[in-house]
Amino acid sequence: MNDRDDHPLLAGLTAAQRDAVATVDGPLLILAGPGSGKTRVITRRTAYLLTLGVPPWQILALTFTNKAAGEMRERVDRLLEQGPPARGLTISTFHALCARLLRRYAPMMEGAPRWGVRGDYTIYDTDDQTSLMKRVIADLGLTTGNWSPRTVLGQISAAKNQLQDAAAFAAGAADFHSKMIARLYDAYERGLRHANAVDFDDLLMLSVRMLRENADVRNEVQARWKYLMIDEYQDTNHAQFVLSTMLVGESAGEAGASDASSVEGLPGIEDDEPAAPDPAPRGGGRRNVCVVGDPDQSIYGWRGADIANILSFEEQYPGAKVIALGENFRSTAPILRAADGLIRHNKRRKHKPLIATRGDGHRPEVILCRDEHHEAAVVVDWIRALREFGAAGGADGSRSAPAWKDFAIFYRNNALSRVVEDALRQAGMPHVIVRGTAFYQREEVKDAVAYLRVVANPADEVSLRRIVNKPARKLGTTSIEKLAEAAAASGRTLMDTMRDAARVGDLTPAAAGAARRFVELVDQWTGGGSFMGASVPDSLPDLVSRVISESGLEGHYRALRDKGNEEDAERLANLEEIVSSARDFQEQYDAASDPASDLGEARAAALAGPDGAATPPLLALLRAYLERVSLVADADAVDPASGAITLMTLHAAKGLEFPAVAMIGLEEGLLPSMRAMENDPGEPEEERRLCFVGITRAMQRLLITSAKYRSVRGLRERTIPSRFIAELPAQDVIVSDQSESWEEDDFIRRGIEDDQGPSRRPDSGPRSPAARKLLDTFGGSSPRSPGSAPRTRAPVDDPQFPAGCKVRHPQFGVGTVREVSGLGVNRRATIAFLQAGTKTLILQYAKLERV
16 A cells, blocks of 8 residues: 555554554464554554455454453554444454354354254353263262362363364273273263253364364354454464464465355344445465464463464464564563563464663662562562552652552562562562462461361361361261261360261261271371370471371372372462471470460460460460461552562463563572473473563563572472573673672662662673672573672671580480571571581570570
């Protein structure tokens, strides 16, 4: 179009964006880097097609969320306020489109083998699927303990995304497990069809089957849509890839879309809307498909997304035009250079230049921390300093402090949020968890806490009912109700009634035995209710660890994780984090200063039983811990005027942006994850893309942290900094190694006030020798000062507790001080206890006594 440069829809666009909008015929791949305005391009391209005379019903735009589809349609409507109407334009998610196709065309598949879907079908949600699968498992004589409905459904979903129905899956089943899944799949599929129901995966798979097998359906659909656009193409799975191919067809432009009968009543068209002929047929028989995406942001491989779909687009569509949108309107130049330097280490990608339009700014800060608590404190101090400095002139040029909502904290898995949540809460900083639940509100955490509450208070019937059959132990709802009725009739607690379950009438021997074994399990943790004896754990973290393990919760989620369920891997990590939280509580707890505690001498005497015995210390500590958990479980009120700091996983952050971002937990085994390293030890490219996505969410400030030690199941473990830190270009980041330093450090504030001084020139490399050593070790490059050496932590002489002296701890007993280190509130002692082993305690809270 010769006068396209004057077209109002091209105004204000970059050269690449204008080219993408104005290229309307033939296959087109738009490589849209982060912050490059891809939604703007898609919506303007849609409006541009309409101004060229393309009928709205011939345009189909597909995306992944209803929110994205709604926003795109609103933008198009605004662009066309003074232009042609857009009635009949289809902007939809993949699943919504397929649901509409099945509604219309399912009757045309009547009689096809194993079809059984009518146009008035029902869509089953997750709860419906689970209920059906439970019945299927029971009907086949299996148990949900051995065959978790969620895990089975996950494997069926993976098969459907590969377009494998039950028969095809059974044909490829070679081992016992696969053959059993095939049986469950077949019975589940028959159950769906009997109810005239489909699940979400069926929407895609059945639509593809319908287009493949029925030529009339295929021809009609391909005649309808002559221009197809797909957003986030790097996130498409195999079923979505095949569906898009079937929609485009071999020669969509030649189909008879001008025939009124071919468009009337189709999805997106009102039945009473007259069909108008195409006034100027376009396309010349070419397949007019435009896909928009970025291979560098493909992070959903674990749920079926196939990066090969976008990487092979030019092979699938020979002669396709490729346009790269490299100009970034979100991040400052240093942040973008860091992201670009990182992602260049990937091999499966299409390179595109990343050009910052916002100009220069502050370099990302990388801080190597001591442990997860120091890491949380660093993040809190960073936020506080940015808020305080912003009031005198912020990084964005304003003189007002950044709002709470301007900050975000990202992590690889939800378990990492617990310590940060605690630090933010103690600092009085409002925060909210996005696409997740506050740590103590997560299902698996609530289950573990319910077990602990039963241990602490066997009369707690609410908690007992929650976990008595979780994991499944043959104590179903019917059996529990019979026990509860017997308890009510006798005036006893449900737990006491379970002790005598054999005497409860109408209770099956299997249920009575299960009840007895559950009581015996609890007694093993409590010493029969007295918290005395050899079987009782020695400390709170030991008790919590035993409960999580011996209750079956840990084994349940480990089995699911080992079958490849990413969500259950996170649940397992959350259970391990509970043990760490118990350890933290025990080390920091001060009974004397807690008016609610019965560990103090006065309260111990007052609460002594009839025989004069005080509450066992471990039971009292457990009760205090559970009280603390209950208090922090309630979400703090958020000021609606200033918003809240956002906490979320890196996966949830995709598509968002924040002025200031902190990414925590950049360690080997976390990011990249352990599972990623096991599956691909050489190049965990998807994990690197995930890190890239996180970095490119930051607009003005970026903080990256790595902890030298991190608690796992209550044990302090040494970590290795993520290889991704070493892959960041040294000249574009500021590295502060605080992992060996036990003194207070004002690095954060000095970095915020001036990161461009002589000591931090772009060519000066990382700040500390230890950081240089880190980069050298993991393949990075940076200048090294002659004679430099890593810092070491020196012991501190302590006049009260010198090394070698004997001390007594109220919980751990007598021990010998090995070392005292740190200053101020960070002063800690490493003590070898005779019974409890070696532990490191904060002196401020340890309540040590010289002996």
